[in-house]
Amino acid sequence: MRKALLFLVVLLAGCGAEVRTAAPPTSSTASTSDKLAPADFQARWWTWATQPSTTNPVTDTSGRFCMRDQPVEVWLLAGAIGGAPVERQCRVPADKPLLVPAVNLAGSAAECEAFMKNARGEVLVDGATQPLTKVSGTPFTYEARAGNPYRRPVGRVDAVGCGLYAWVGSPGSGEHEVQIRGTAAGVTVDVKYTLIIGAD
Secondary structure, three states, rough: OOOOEEEOOOOOOOOOOOOOOOOOOOEEEEEEOOOOHHHHHHHHHHHHHHOOOOOOOOOOOOOOOOOOOOOOOEEEEEEEEOOEEEEEEEOOOOOOEEEEEEEEEEEEEHHHHHHHHHEEEEEEEEEEEEOEEEEEEEEEEEEOOOOOOOOOOOOOEEEEEEEEEEEEEEOOEEEEEEEEEEEEEEEEEEEEEEEEEEOO
């Protein structure tokens, strides 16, 4: 059985505070945006997230690689690996919707089922909580690059994906803060983005 790839993102609300849980997310088996169904957007996100370790947007601790290989339809944000808080600054073209996973996984159907049982999260843009869409186990295929930090084989990888995702319309030109809070499978990761919109 393949080792699952976990990306969990969480920002705790104060020292020693418990993770706040947003309202229950809606379920999705069809489309969660005007353009992309769950299999499509997960394929784009995981392809983007399995870039080489030296330029990977998930292992990036400053945001300097956030612009690499972004898809056309949407702008992707990422969690982080490990337990240390991460703050990133990212320049984003104007009028791009954002896709933000609070917690997500690419693995097997059984792993997704176990993962989603206790998955919790929320995404905030300038302090406002965004609706989350719950994606249950969905088969999809992504492209892994050589040197990716998860030791995935190079080329096409078949997986089952799941998670809690926020679709966010472009916040508008200027500076905006995105906080991502989540927990699943006993793992938490802290991430905060400062986005500079219209800086293309």
